[in-house]
Amino acid sequence: MPIKEHLDIVLGNSVYLDDIKLENMVHLYVIRSPYARARILRIEEPGNKALLLLTAKSIGNLLMPAVATPNARIVRMPVLPSNTVNFVGQPVAAVVTESRYSLEDISDEVSIEYEPLRPVITIDDALKNEEVIHPEIGTNISLDVTLEGGDTSVFKDANVVIEREIEQARLVANPMEPKGCIAYYNDDKLLVYASTQSTFRVRADLAEVLGFPIDKIVVKAPKNVGGAFGNKTPAYPEYVLAAIASMKLRRPVKWVETRTEHLNNATQGRGVKSRMRLYAKRDGTVLGIEGEVIVNLGAYNFTINASSPIFIANLSTGPYRMMAAKVRAVGVFTNLPPSGPYRGAGRPEAALIHETLMDDLADELGMDPVEVRRRNIIKDGETYRTPLGLVIDPANYQSVLEDAAKRYYEFRSKYLGKGISVVVFALYVSTPGGEGVKAVIGNGKLRLIIGSRPQGHAHESAFRKYASEVFGTPEELIEVVPGDTETLNYGVGTFGSRSATVVAAAITELAERVASRLSSMGLSLIDAVRSKGVVVEEEVDYKPSMAILAPGAHVAVVDFDPETLMANVIDYYAVYNVGKPLLEEEVEAQLHGGVLQGIAQVLWEGAIYSDDGTPLHTTLADYGLPSPPDVVYKVLTNGLNTPSILPGGLRGVGEAGTTGALASTFLALEKAIRVKTGVKVRLSRTPVTPSYLFQLIKNDK
Amino acid sequence: MYPPKFGYVRVTSLEEAVKVLESDENAKILAGGQSLMPMLKLRLIRPSYLVDINRVPNLSYISIESDRIRIGALVRHHQVEVNRDLWKIYPALPETAVQIGDPQVRNLGTMAGSLAHADPAADWPATLIALRASVKILGPPGVREVPVEDFITGPFTTVLGRGEVISEIVIPRFSGNVKSSYVKLERKAGDFAVVGVAVMLRLSQDGSVEDASIGVTAAGPKPFRPVRPRRH
Ligand SMILES: Cc1cc2nc3c(=O)[nH]c(=O)nc-3n(C[C@H](O)[C@H](O)[C@H](O)COP(=O)(O)OP(=O)(O)OC[C@H]3O[C@@H](n4cnc5c(N)ncnc54)[C@H](O)[C@@H]3O)c2cc1C
Numbered sequence: 001m002p003i004k005e006h007l008d009i010v011l012g013n014s015v016y017l018d019d020i021k022l023e024n025m026v027h028l029y030v031i032r033s034p035y036a037r038a039r040i041l042r043i044e045e046p047g048n049k050a051l052l053l054l055t056a057k058s059i060g061n062l063l064m065p066a067v068a069t070p071n072a073r074i075v076r077m078p079v080l081p082s083n084t085v086n087f088v089g090q091p092v093a094a095v096v097t098e099s100r101y102s103l104e105d106i107s108d109e110v111s112i113e114y115e116p117l118r119p120v121i122t123i124d125d126a127l128k129n130e131e132v133i134h135p136e137i138g139t140n141i142s143l144d145v146t147l148e149g150g151d152t153s154v155f156k157d158a159n160v161v162i163e164r165e166i167e168q169a170r171l172v173a174n175p176m177e178p179k180g181c182i183a184y185y186n187d188d189k190l191l192v193y194a195s196t197q198s199t200f201r202v203r204a205d206l207a208e209v210l211g212f213p214i215d216k217i218v219v220k221a222p223k224n225v226g227g228a229f230g231n232k233t234p235a236y237p238e239y240v241l242a243a244i245a246s247m248k249l250r251r252p253v254k255w256v257e258t259r260t261e262h263l264n265n266a267t268q269g270r271g272v273k274s275r276m277r278l279y280a281k282r283d284g285t286v287l288g289i290e291g292e293v294i295v296n297l298g299a300y301n302f303t304i305n306a307s308s309p310i311f312i313a314n315l316s317t318g319p320y321r322m323m324a325a326k327v328r329a330v331g332v333f334t335n336l337p338p339s340g341p342y343r344g345a346g347r348p349e350a351a352l353i354h355e356t357l358m359d360d361l362a363d364e365l366g367m368d369p370v371e372v373r374r375r376n377i378i379k380d381g382e383t384y385r386t387p388l389g390l391v392i393d394p395a396n397y398q399s400v401l402e403d404a405a406k407r408y409y410e411f412r413s414k415y416l417g418k419g420i421s422v423v424v425f426a427l428y429v430s431t432p433g434g435e436g437v438k439a440v441i442g443n444g445k446l447r448l449i450i451g452s453r454p455q456g457h458a459h460e461s462a463f464r465k466y467a468s469e470v471f472g473t474p475e476e477l478i479e480v481v482p483g484d485t486e487t488l489n490y491g492v493g494t495f496g497s498r499s500a501t502v503v504a505a506a507i508t509e510l511a512e513r514v515a516s517r518l519s520s521m522g523l524s525l526i527d528a529v530r531s532k533g534v535v536v537e538e539e540v541d542y543k544p545s546m547a548i549l550a551p552g553a554h555v556a557v558v559d560f561d562p563e564t565l566m567a568n569v570i571d572y573y574a575v576y577n578v579g580k581p582l583l584e585e586e587v588e589a590q591l592h593g594g595v596l597q598g599i600a601q602v603l604w605e606g607a608i609y610s611d612d613g614t615p616l617h618t619t620l621a622d623y624g625l626p627s628p629p630d631v632v633y634k635v636l637t638n639g640l641n642t643p644s645i646l647p648g649g650l651r652g653v654g655e656a657g658t659t660g661a662l663a664s665t666f667l668a669l670e671k672a673i674r675v676k677t678g679v680k681v682r683l684s685r686t687p688v689t690p691s692y693l694f695q696l697i698k699n700d701k
Numbered sequence: 702m703y704p705p706k707f708g709y710v711r712v713t714s715l716e717e718a719v720k721v722l723e724s725d726e727n728a729k730i731l732a733g734g735q736s737l738m739p740m741l742k743l744r745l746i747r748p749s750y751l752v753d754i755n756r757v758p759n760l761s762y763i764s765i766e767s768d769r770i771r772i773g774a775l776v777r778h779h780q781v782e783v784n785r786d787l788w789k790i791y792p793a794l795p796e797t798a799v800q801i802g803d804p805q806v807r808n809l810g811t812m813a814g815s816l817a818h819a820d821p822a823a824d825w826p827a828t829l830i831a832l833r834a835s836v837k838i839l840g841p842p843g844v845r846e847v848p849v850e851d852f853i854t855g856p857f858t859t860v861l862g863r864g865e866v867i868s869e870i871v872i873p874r875f876s877g878n879v880k881s882s883y884v885k886l887e888r889k890a891g892d893f894a895v896v897g898v899a900v901m902l903r904l905s906q907d908g909s910v911e912d913a914s915i916g917v918t919a920a921g922p923k924p925f926r927p928v929r930p931r932r933h
Contacts, residue, residue: 104703564886564895604888627803627891629890690888
């Protein structure tokens, strides 16, 4: 039986943002900067062909929210900049017209004069501080903090010191459905439909920017969101513009991002440069790590990017016991689109850092890569506090590693002449904040309104099955409805591998709450369901006190052609621990998609900019997005599930595929190159393009 | 991603298309639209009229004759891909077709359109040069035939003059034992070629090579025939 909501999507029976058409609706188009950095000299209006032209002058100096981070210099993104544009694609003005077709014709007539300035594109350029993007803070460095824990004096007892530098290119989220919204200001209320991961977050952001009371804003999402990958959590300048336009015109205003816009719009992911040292004893015991993680934040602080260097730094010790760690976490401004969470959002970056170091250590000591990991991995059942203070809840890291090791050895004897890697990681599940879930019982149904938002995930089927277990009610009586700011008091949203874990925990508590309420009413659940009218309405806003982590281990096999310098993954194995799988095939599907993305970051994907900040990834083909024919391998998965300490006992999986596959593919590729060319390359960037390899191998020979 | 305003004419013969193109130099033929529509949506071109030839009858033929093969202006990549005779006579042709883009592109895109578009990384030119094919051009003064290697003069430029359209592609057939193949190097499935090479060989009875012909694409501003292949 195919999963109901997937069948709807495949058969074209779902609804996306652009399918929603309100009466009297008009369309908004954003005119964007063609320069990475320039002064805006003049904006010439297009006569009276547009219903509305919005510029910084007409809307004022509105700033997008950015989550504050201690010790960070925060520079927020203007909705429309008044003086200087700071990335190619930055909104400069907006026009509103009656028809979508006339939008770009009319925008073509808005002439904007710029005076180009010298842009800052790379992390290295930003650190030089020769050109300062935001003169008001006098530096390109937004954040520069050092995280330190444990006794770093042990570093001097090290017999071996390993160091690896890696620069990961920026990535574009590329959901199949780009972003979009409809804003309708009517009767003193702002109604917004957004293709979003979090209606609550969009509402909070809009309230903050517009200075509007939060209870006057309702944010809803269409039935389906066509992928998001972290890119659809906050509100964007375009949403604010649509809201302002609707307030001025008193008509519904729609904005839908085009693919061309999406490739160079906020937010982009990765863009991380790391230099990390690992200290160890001769027997393979790791003492600790020391180094730095620098994130290219782009032109502004936006959403949670200010703290992203700290997040990566905190995860850099991986699932290993260490005595000490000292990591400098730096965030720099450049003239690129603001960065933001994207598929793993720091987790894959960190896994690449600790797993390359582990393999380098094995190499240096002539040890088996499994043995080095085995020696340092967190014990099964152990609660471990990392030197930087992250508490890793008890799980089965040893067993997960051993299971992957079996496959690793099997692949090693099966695939001669290929590159084979094994990696382990602890996936941080973003449980903080929890989730709201509401039961509405009566009229023949147990309706569950959930705060998470599916983006092709099978939330309805998964939570219906889970609720049926904990409520002890047949699935047919249960209806799961993704909620929004109107139907729930509290909600968070779907990101950070969290939804199954927190929604299941909330449903578990809700079931208990409902049971005690029904017993005080002297009603059985089935009586309550069957009664006419709603007899019980109960919302649980579940907020766990801690994050939990999910163990994972991946094994990749890469084939490399020394003549063309191109590579392919040919076999793949992934072990996971989701605590308790709600729908096994959905867990697998999450891994399949994530693994492809991790592979793609290594082999193809990259938002690449020229020295003057011009995007070279102007189409999906240039960007390197994989498509089905690129999947020339199979992924075998295995669940070794141990319950977490949260109600329901789940752990997450959403970002596990990407997190494992980036490191495993990178390392397997490195090994494949060594096997096939005899050159002991050490890769130091993604994507690993043939031209980069050509240089690397030539220099080494 | 929305095109500028353009006019649309549907013609029922190539002669009619020639007339429209002759009278308006900014009009453009619309065949499969697989190069034209993306350029239009990205506003890289602003044609006055699209001259749609898709309803012109009898242009979708692959005509296999004793001394040549004629391919009509509306033959889609996919038709070449599934043509059993071509797999026998010149496997290089279907081998090229299957490596172009994805099924959607191959169902609509045409060989003639690919040649007229003259993308320096297009696949067809390498194979057609190796097979010594020529392009039949219909224009105001009548018909002329130009070898593929002379037809494309640079990136996105051809010898097509005002009012001229491609009516068919003519591929000569040779007697004896003929082998052909097209090999494409691409970074990802469905990408444009990093480089593409087609080879045709005529073998004598004893298996020695009597005649060899090579076509190369994506290795310069235009596809070319390496005239003196060197030994390595
Ligand atoms: C996603 C994608 C992937 C692709 N991948 C590849 C690939 O891997 N390899 C490859 O070679 N190509 C690739 N292409 C291009 C594809 O092969 C196009 O089909 C082809 O280039 C154009 O043929 P068409 O019939 O679609 O022409 P159209 O797009 O309709 O027209 C292209 C141009 O040719 C002109 N034209 C068309 N027919 C005639 C005619 N009879 N006489 C005169 N002028 C004419 C048009 O006016 C226009 O200027 C790809 C395209 C897409 C969209």
